[in-house]
Amino acid sequence: MTGQLRHMLRDDDVNHEEQKQILELGMRFRANRFYSRPFEGPQAVAVLFDKPSTRTRSSFSIGVAELGGYPLVIDKSSSQLGRGEPVADTARVLTHMAYGIVWRTFGQDRVEEMAKYATCPVVNALTDQFHPCQILADFLTIAQFRGGVDALKGKTIAYVGDAANNMSNSYLLGGAVAGMHVRVAGPQGYLPDPVIVADAERIAAENGGSILVTTDAKEAVKDADCVFTDTWVSMGEEAEYAIRSKPFWNYQVNDELMALAKPDALFQHCLPAYRGKEVTASVIDGPQSVVWDEAENRLHAQKALLTWLVAQQRGDMSLLGDLA
16 A cells, blocks of 8 residues: 655644544553554654753653654754754755654744655644644543543633644644634734634634634633643743733633633643643642643654554554554
8 A cells, every 4th residue: 555644743734534533543542552553673763852841752752662663862952953954954864764753843944844855754743833742632631531532523622821822823723623613812912823713714614613712711711611721931931921921811720710611621731830820720730620631641642643644654554453
């Protein structure tokens, strides 16, 4: 069977049925961490970091090993990429050795250039524009607690806070692919790119979902099935917290705001979290919080994604087990 090289650079690089298949595979990996081992050999997967990481580094390193492979972890400070080597040259080198490339970096253009020259799957492990691996883990968490992958379509999710960041963009696109009703709330000046909103609206219409962008946190959260937030200050901006956080205090996820969601609504946060700022301790440490399962699901969702991408490239659907 002839394979097809696929990448995961942004959340709409897969369609509705493909996203469901990846999430179903993630559920299999939750039940059996060694459900499939496509990198037996071990075959190497290059995992590159231009930014600090805890969950991404842990989940991809452990995940590749559990898939039978060798995680070649490369930090910016110890690579020629960090010294100015062209992305295209790095791609050409790595794809002669590795069976996959995972990259946590800055501009979206960087992972896109890597994918342009790569001959193996490239995964966006976070850029300034998108975080598709986190969204897969978040949706896997909803499926875990709310009736499986088939139950995702039609769910209402609300993201509040900095709505101009990568998490907001990925909730919009990923939720639209899933057929969810996606609501995003943030202050004026911190709302998503209209181009991304338009893409999300088009995809949502195809899959039976909807998109709402608002400055009213209460409007976004009302009757939601799941509430998400993220830190108000991105990595590298911590020194500016006092100034940068001012527009966001009305978007703090606290008990009052959570009370507007459905009584059994879940709370999720991609972490690291700052209690007393974007979320109160009573919420993140409370009974509706599933953040630790969410963090664990990075492992299962990413293993599922890598397995699915490799199956497409090799034209070997047997790697998907009973989902083939």
